[in-house]
Amino acid sequence: MISRRDVIKWGAVAPAIAAGSQAAFAQAPQGLDAFMLDTRYVDSLPTEHAGIPAICFAGDVTKPWFDTLDPAWRQRGYVLGGITGSDALFVLQSLAQQQGRRVVSQTQLGEKDERGVYPVSWVIAPVHPSVTA
Amino acid sequence: MTTPPGMTDADFADGLGAMRSAVGADWVFDQPADLNTYRDFYSVLWGEPEEKRASAAVAPANVEEVQQVVRIANERQIPIYPISTGRNLGYGGSAPVLSGSVVLDLKRMNRILEVNESNCSCLVEPGVSYFDMYRHLQETGSKLWIDCPDPGWGSLVGNALDSGGGYTAAGYRGHWEAVCGIESVMADGEVLRTGMGALPGSETWQQYRMGLGPCLDGLFRQSSLGVVTKMGFYMFPQPEAYLTGSIDVFRYEDLEELVDLLNELEYGNLFNGMPGIGSPVLSQDNPIAMTMIPPADEMNRMVQETGLAAWRASFTFYGPEKVIRAQWEHVKERHAHFQGVKFNEGDFITLPLSAEDMERIAKPRFGVPSLEIFFVGSRGFGNFNPSDGHIWFSAVIPRSGKGIIEANRVMRRECERLGLDLFMFAPAVTCWTRSFVLFAAVPVYKDPAKNQHLRESVREIIDICAQHGWGEYRCPPAFMDDVMDAYSFGDHKLRRVNEQIKDALDPNGILSAGRYGVWPKHLRDGRGA
Numbered sequence: 001m002i003s004r005r006d007v008i009k010w011g012a013v014a015p016a017i018a019a020g021s022q023a024a025f026a027q028a029p030q031g032l033d034a035f036m037l038d039t040r041y042v043d044s045l046p047t048e049h050a051g052i053p054a055i056c057f058a059g060d061v062t063k064p065w066f067d068t069l070d071p072a073w074r075q076r077g078y079v080l081g082g083i084t085g086s087d088a089l090f091v092l093q094s095l096a097q098q099q100g101r102r103v104v105s106q107t108q109l110g111e112k113d114e115r116g117v118y119p120v121s122w123v124i125a126p127v128h129p130s131v132t133a
Numbered sequence: 134m135t136t137p138p139g140m141t142d143a144d145f146a147d148g149l150g151a152m153r154s155a156v157g158a159d160w161v162f163d164q165p166a167d168l169n170t171y172r173d174f175y176s177v178l179w180g181e182p183e184e185k186r187a188s189a190a191v192a193p194a195n196v197e198e199v200q201q202v203v204r205i206a207n208e209r210q211i212p213i214y215p216i217s218t219g220r221n222l223g224y225g226g227s228a229p230v231l232s233g234s235v236v237l238d239l240k241r242m243n244r245i246l247e248v249n250e251s252n253c254s255c256l257v258e259p260g261v262s263y264f265d266m267y268r269h270l271q272e273t274g275s276k277l278w279i280d281c282p283d284p285g286w287g288s289l290v291g292n293a294l295d296s297g298g299g300y301t302a303a304g305y306r307g308h309w310e311a312v313c314g315i316e317s318v319m320a321d322g323e324v325l326r327t328g329m330g331a332l333p334g335s336e337t338w339q340q341y342r343m344g345l346g347p348c349l350d351g352l353f354r355q356s357s358l359g360v361v362t363k364m365g366f367y368m369f370p371q372p373e374a375y376l377t378g379s380i381d382v383f384r385y386e387d388l389e390e391l392v393d394l395l396n397e398l399e400y401g402n403l404f405n406g407m408p409g410i411g412s413p414v415l416s417q418d419n420p421i422a423m424t425m426i427p428p429a430d431e432m433n434r435m436v437q438e439t440g441l442a443a444w445r446a447s448f449t450f451y452g453p454e455k456v457i458r459a460q461w462e463h464v465k466e467r468h469a470h471f472q473g474v475k476f477n478e479g480d481f482i483t484l485p486l487s488a489e490d491m492e493r494i495a496k497p498r499f500g501v502p503s504l505e506i507f508f509v510g511s512r513g514f515g516n517f518n519p520s521d522g523h524i525w526f527s528a529v530i531p532r533s534g535k536g537i538i539e540a541n542r543v544m545r546r547e548c549e550r551l552g553l554d555l556f557m558f559a560p561a562v563t564c565w566t567r568s569f570v571l572f573a574a575v576p577v578y579k580d581p582a583k584n585q586h587l588r589e590s591v592r593e594i595i596d597i598c599a600q601h602g603w604g605e606y607r608c609p610p611a612f613m614d615d616v617m618d619a620y621s622f623g624d625h626k627l628r629r630v631n632e633q634i635k636d637a638l639d640p641n642g643i644l645s646a647g648r649y650g651v652w653p654k655h656l657r658d659g660r661g662a
Contacts, residue, residue, distance in 0.1 A: 066268070
């Protein structure tokens with residue numbers, strides 16, 4: 001289970017990651033099981049940090065969700081940190097709720113574009129007893 | 134804690150306690166953070182006192198637990214509102230029609246009970262999503278396809294019960310049309326099976342839909358009469374190949390014959406995929422929003438000036454290559470006499486899909502669920518923000534050229550007069566057999582004043598459409614009473630018969646009160662207000 005400290009730490013480093021700092025990525029917290037990085041807002045980064053995989057995608061969450069998140073969310077645990085567009089977070093949030101998970105932290109990282117979409121960092125963690133670690 | 138209308142806090146707490154005993158305490162939700170997930174995120178009443186909100190949610194694991202919950206609700210007259218996965222955004226999501234209802238969340242009932250390869254059918258529980266089924270088919274090496282809506286995150290059962298639509302072959306893409314066999318827990322807690330499922334030992338539940346006597350499947354479509362716990366579907370055997378083609382014609386006057394020919398060819402089984410009728414010249418600025426159809430001479434002048442077709446009929450074929458190429462040749466021959474006609478052969482794809490094809494195709498056309506539409510929508514052709522969302526306005530119009538022209542003009546004119554934004558407008562969607570459904574996506578907001586204007590405008594549009602004989606096939610909860618009012622033949626006999634059935638099968642009025650304008654007796658006068 002991610003600690004409050006890890007959530008705060010993720011919130012602290014996420015803006016720097018979104019700004020393209022690979023050094024910030026190296027400081028990402030250990031409490032996460034994976035990073036989800038939307039390449040519309042985050043430049044390419046190493047595919048993992050300290051053994052924690054970074055799942056990169058470009059707005060459409062279908063493949064990362066089907067290949068990785070859905071199987072992981074059927075198990076207990078799995079804390080996910082992300083920097084994505086708010087549109088992608090909306091979809092992930094809806095899917096997470098179905099599987100006993102919730103957005104426990106989110107921070108807007110930039111201005112809305114003309115369509116109202118903005119970059120956001122977030123943590124989705126298990127909250128229902130059936131999936132908490 | 135919100136309580137259902139007319140209940141004391143103590144009685145409601147007692148009911149929830151009994152439900153906890155039935156399903157386990159972890160599966161009864163009554164805290165604000167949990168209940169927030171059962172809101173309709175695209176509600177046109179968002180944040181207003183009238184927003185439809187659940188008082189609690191209960192998630193049973195199996196039919197027996199559903200029966201227990203229904204009996205508990207019936208004994209105490211607690212309104213309950215079954216959902217499968219609650220993903221039908223734009224048509225109500227997870228929220229009940231009657232505020233204060235307990236959402237009966239069937240997400241845990243997610244077993245694929247059977248996929249029968251030789252019968253090309255399946256039997257599933259309501260929590261099975263299109264993605265679940267697709268994963269199962271992939272993992273088992275099945276040769277069958279599902280037909281999925283777009284996005285494909287919802288439930289097979291829920292989408293079919295709502296009459297949702299997809300994009301593959303006729304007989305499958307109208308999801309209610311592909312249903313074969315239903316199991317439902319009735320308001321008294323007993324279990325009904327329709328069709329051949331009523332015959333113990335039958336192996337034909339997913340073959341012969343009608344069974345004996347009145348066909349009762351329809352009791353459960355868009356209804357408030359039962360909790361569907363199993364549903365059978367016909368499945369599409371994977372074809373050998375896929376082919377698309379389109380035909381451009383260049384005169385305003387060609388539309389009537391173009392539609393007549395499309396109808397004849399489809400009803401004669403000369404093609405089996407989803408057809409389309411569009412207008413390149415009227416969709417120059419936005420390919421998903423046809424503009425107002427102008428008078429004939431003006432439209433013909435636009436065609437001459439731009440070189441774009443006045444109308445485009447599109448065809449999709451699934452089957453053996455030899456067959457579908459011959460069908461496309463025949464379709465072209467039948468259109469050869471149109472002045473200046475132009476034929477466009479589109480994709481030809483052999484199946485199963487290669488990895489390369491998978492990256493470039495429109496997945497729902499191949500029974501592959503996707504979430505891409507949220508991304509396409511947000512980067513798309515209008516100022517569409519999914520966090521504010523949209524509702525669908527979807528009226529059945531005559532399947533004719535005249536029908537398209539009249540519906541386009543009336544809708545465009547009236548929406549402009551009312552200041553009603555549309556980010557998508559397609560007057561002839563063909564998911565459902567022998568039908569054109571006019572689709573308009575209306576953006577919703579988190580701003581009560583804007584939403585009030587939206588609601589008043591949509592109600593006026595519903596009324597205007599009804600005056601032309603166009604009725605919605607499906608709608609968000611805020612408009613269900615208005616749409617049912619439009620089906621007024623015989624002094625609203627349709628609604629009155631539905632109410633008689635409701636009173637007979639659910640005398641305490643506990644199930645899905647108000648769904649599609651059918652209220653239980655004790656709420657009928659005020660319609661849940």
